[in-house]
Amino acid sequence: MTDQNSGMATPSVFRLALCALLIGLAPTVSARQGVAAAGPGSSRIKDIARIAGLESLDLVGYGVVVGLRGTGDKDLQLTRQTAANLMENFNISIRPQDISSMNVAAVLVTAQAPAFHKEGDRIDVQVSSVGDATSLEGGILVMTPLLDPNGELTALAQGSVTLGGFSAGRDAPGGATVTRNHTTSGTIPSAAVMRVSQSGSFYRNGLMHLILRHPDFTTANRMADAINREAGGLAVARDASTVTVKIPEETLDIGQAASFVARLENLRVQPDMQARVIVNERTGTIVMGGDVHIGQAVVAHGNITVTINETLHPSHPSHLAIGLRDADLDVRSLETPDTEVTVEEEKARVMVVPTTTTVRDLADTLNIMGATPRDLISILQALHRLGAIQMELNAM
Numbered sequence: 001m002t003d004q005n006s007g008m009a010t011p012s013v014f015r016l017a018l019c020a021l022l023i024g025l026a027p028t029v030s031a032r033q034g035v036a037a038a039g040p041g042s043s044r045i046k047d048i049a050r051i052a053g054l055e056s057l058d059l060v061g062y063g064v065v066v067g068l069r070g071t072g073d074k075d076l077q078l079t080r081q082t083a084a085n086l087m088e089n090f091n092i093s094i095r096p097q098d099i100s101s102m103n104v105a106a107v108l109v110t111a112q113a114p115a116f117h118k119e120g121d122r123i124d125v126q127v128s129s130v131g132d133a134t135s136l137e138g139g140i141l142v143m144t145p146l147l148d149p150n151g152e153l154t155a156l157a158q159g160s161v162t163l164g165g166f167s168a169g170r171d172a173p174g175g176a177t178v179t180r181n182h183t184t185s186g187t188i189p190s191a192a193v194m195r196v197s198q199s200g201s202f203y204r205n206g207l208m209h210l211i212l213r214h215p216d217f218t219t220a221n222r223m224a225d226a227i228n229r230e231a232g233g234l235a236v237a238r239d240a241s242t243v244t245v246k247i248p249e250e251t252l253d254i255g256q257a258a259s260f261v262a263r264l265e266n267l268r269v270q271p272d273m274q275a276r277v278i279v280n281e282r283t284g285t286i287v288m289g290g291d292v293h294i295g296q297a298v299v300a301h302g303n304i305t306v307t308i309n310e311t312l313h314p315s316h317p318s319h320l321a322i323g324l325r326d327a328d329l330d331v332r333s334l335e336t337p338d339t340e341v342t343v344e345e346e347k348a349r350v351m352v353v354p355t356t357t358t359v360r361d362l363a364d365t366l367n368i369m370g371a372t373p374r375d376l377i378s379i380l381q382a383l384h385r386l387g388a389i390q391m392e393l394n395a396m
Helices: 011-036 077-088 218-231 250-255 259-266 359-368 373-386
Strands: 050-051 057-066 103-113 122-129 141-147 151-162 166-169 177-180 185-194 207-211 235-237 240-247 276-280 285-289 297-301 304-315 334-345 349-353 392-393
Touching: 050 057, 057 077, 057 122, 077 103, 103 141, 103 151, 103 259, 103 276, 103 285, 122 151, 141 185, 207 218, 218 240, 218 259, 250 359, 276 373, 285 373
Parallel strands: 276 392
Antiparallel strands: 050 207, 057 103, 057 141, 103 122, 122 185, 141 151, 151 185, 166 177, 207 240, 235 240, 276 285, 297 349, 304 334
């Protein structure tokens, strides 16, 4: 509509044009929002998958902890030889059999270097006694080389041992000791200094691989779809655990591969969960996850309690009845058991389990029957054998 005097469109026409523009943009905006928020049960890609080639590095070494207060290895030849070898580094020659101190303990040192570690980074280490030491409290780990799985020197560790417990008392005949938690293993924060840097790359020939922590075809396909909506057809699900992503060439040319990965790993995906029941009869624990499908079944549940009481009644035979004196016969008392068995059978509860589709419906139905967790385990096992429960049942 046009104003005849000015030749300009009226405000109502502007409002109609603006509404049309917003309607045209609405699908694009909502689609982008759908990638960022895929539902209340969605997870970030970085939480459900890892990038192949960015694994941590396990390290191990052997060393000695010194400065113990008589709680070290008592008579371990390995410790004596290690202490003697240590003294050789300082031009002190001593025979292993001449070492009788109990202030030294042989330990294994383990550590885990994170991905992208660089030379000079510090990591925590764990020390564990390999001898008969009773406590590493107050000990100091002497400089220990840490090796990678290929036997290459990767880090050097040294520092004061920190324990999560304590041991007090006198460990000797007639003495009493009080021990809390483990005292023969501990940690040393920031004890190891990395001597090498990790040079691995998280992509090759422009391709990187995302590995699902819980392989599932549906989840892998949803992840590929989420990446394709964000980056435009660059991802494909290879199998149940691998999603291959092609990094755009223009991104690699300007060195922005890290920014591209950071954008992808924050996308949200709805992981699919397999219908499964995990039971632990020892502790009475039941964990159910995923979509549950229960076919209609009739359940009769009741408890039988058997009580056995045994009472001993002394019986002293009379020697007068056979004409003997106490001096002529060694008379002893006899104990006659009196056993009483009582059986109490609880009235069984019969209930029709309807067809349910959620874990909550199943729990509510069995809860009405007044079943305990241990009873639920038996009922679930029976339903699974019947074929009425359509899920995987695992017993721990």
